[in-house]
Amino acid sequence: MNLRAVLPPVIVAVLGLGVLSGVQDTGFRDQIESKLTERAQEALSAAGLGAVEVELTGRDADVTAPTDADALAAADVVGDVDGIRTTVAYTPDGLASAEAAAASDPESTPGEDSATAEATPSPEATDPPSDSEPTDGETAEPEGDKPEREPTxxxxxxxxxxxxxxxxxxxxxxxxxxxxxxxxxxxxxxxxxxxxxxxxxxxxxxxxxxxxxxxxxxxxxxxxxxxxxxxxxxxxxxxxxxxxxxxxxxxxxxxxxxxxxxxxxxxxxxxxx
Known part of the structure; x- marks a missing residue:
C-alpha cells in the first residue's frame, strides 16, 4: 500500500471531522443561549419588566435594567427560569445595589418601631451612670477604634x-x-x-x-x-x-x-x- 497516496485523504478527513465537531458544539451552545434568552424575556414580560436587556453566556445570565430596583427584580425573575444557572443584575452604571434600590423607593417610610423609639426616652437618658461609664473629666474610648492586628x-x-x-x-x-x-x-x-x-x-x-x-x-x-x-x-x-x-x-x-x-x-x- 502506498502510504503517500493514503495519508493525505485521511488527514483531510480527520481535520474535517474536528472542524465539524467544533461547529456543532458552537451551534449547540448558540441554540441553548437563544432558547434561554427567549424564555427569560417571556418571563420578564409576564412580570411587567419589559425594558430589561438579557445576555446569556452559556447558562449564566446578565440582566440590565434602567434602575437598581428593576434590575434586582429582573434577576429574581430570570433566575427562576428553568435552565438558567446564575443571574447577575446590572444597571447602566454597573452592578445593581439593594441599598440604592431601597434609597430610591418613595414608599419606604419609617416603621412603627422607629416612631416608638423616638417617643420613648432611652434608658441611658434616665438611669444613673454605672461604674463602667465615664464620669466628668473622663473620655470614653470608642469600641470601634481599637487597633487591628497588622499582618506579618x-x-x-x-x-x-x-x-x-x-x-x-x-x-x-x-x-x-x-x-x-x-x-x-x-x-x-x-x-x-x-x-x-x-x-x-x-x-x-x-x-x-x-x-x-x-x-x-x-x-x-x-x-x-x-x-x-x-x-x-x-x-x-x-x-x-x-x-x-x-x-x-x-x-x-x-x-x-x-x-x-x-x-x-x-x-x-x-x-x-
Whole structure:
C-alpha cells in the first residue's frame, strides 16, 4: 500500500471531522443561549419588566435594567427560569445595589418601631451612670477604634503568592462586564481573600493598547471597580479593598501579536505593605 497516496485523504478527513465537531458544539451552545434568552424575556414580560436587556453566556445570565430596583427584580425573575444557572443584575452604571434600590423607593417610610423609639426616652437618658461609664473629666474610648492586628511579612507574602495563582479575570469585549468565566475567577479571588483576612489589597486594572489612551484608562478603572464591587457583594470587607486603573501604561509584554494583547488585558491583586 502506498502510504503517500493514503495519508493525505485521511488527514483531510480527520481535520474535517474536528472542524465539524467544533461547529456543532458552537451551534449547540448558540441554540441553548437563544432558547434561554427567549424564555427569560417571556418571563420578564409576564412580570411587567419589559425594558430589561438579557445576555446569556452559556447558562449564566446578565440582566440590565434602567434602575437598581428593576434590575434586582429582573434577576429574581430570570433566575427562576428553568435552565438558567446564575443571574447577575446590572444597571447602566454597573452592578445593581439593594441599598440604592431601597434609597430610591418613595414608599419606604419609617416603621412603627422607629416612631416608638423616638417617643420613648432611652434608658441611658434616665438611669444613673454605672461604674463602667465615664464620669466628668473622663473620655470614653470608642469600641470601634481599637487597633487591628497588622499582618506579618510572611502573611503578606503568602497572600500575594496565592493571589498571583488566580487565573486572569476576563470581561466582555470593550466593557467592564464580567464574562461567565470572569465571574467564576472573582469568586475564587474572594475565597483566597477570606483565607487571608488580615491583608489589604489593591485591585489594579490594565488594558491592551488598542483604542485611545483615554478610553483605555477609563476602561481599566471601571474594570478594577467592577471586580471590587463584586468582591464586596461576595462578602469581602470594602475597607480591605482599593482599586486603580493603569490603562495601557504598564504592559506585561511588548504587543506584537494578538496573544500579547491578551496578556496585557488583565486585573492584578497587590497586597498592601
Amino acid at each position: 511579612r510572611k502573611e503578606r507574602e503568602q497572600a500575594q503568592e496565592d493571589l498571583v495563582e488566580i487565573p486572569n479575570i476576563t470581561f466582555v469585549t470593550d466593557s467592564a462586564r464580567l464574562t461567565a468565566d470572569g465571574r467564576r475567577v472573582v469568586r475564587e479571588a474572594a475565597e483566597v481573600l477570606e483565607e487571608h483576612p488580615e491583608v489589604e489589597v489593591r485591585i489594579e486594572g490594565h488594558t491592551d493598547s488598542v483604542g485611545t489612551t483615554s478610553h483605555n484608562q477609563e476602561l481599566s478603572e471601571r474594570r478594577a471597580e467592577e471586580v471590587l464591587d463584586r468582591l464586596v457583594e461576595l462578602g469581602i470587607d470594602s475597607d480591605r479593598l482599593t482599586s486603580k486603573g493603569y490603562g495601557e501604561s504598564d504592559p506585561l509584554v511588548v504587543p506584537r501579536t494578538f496573544a500579547d494583547l491578551e496578556k496585557n488585558r488583565r486585573v492584578e491583586f497587590n497586597v498592601a505593605n
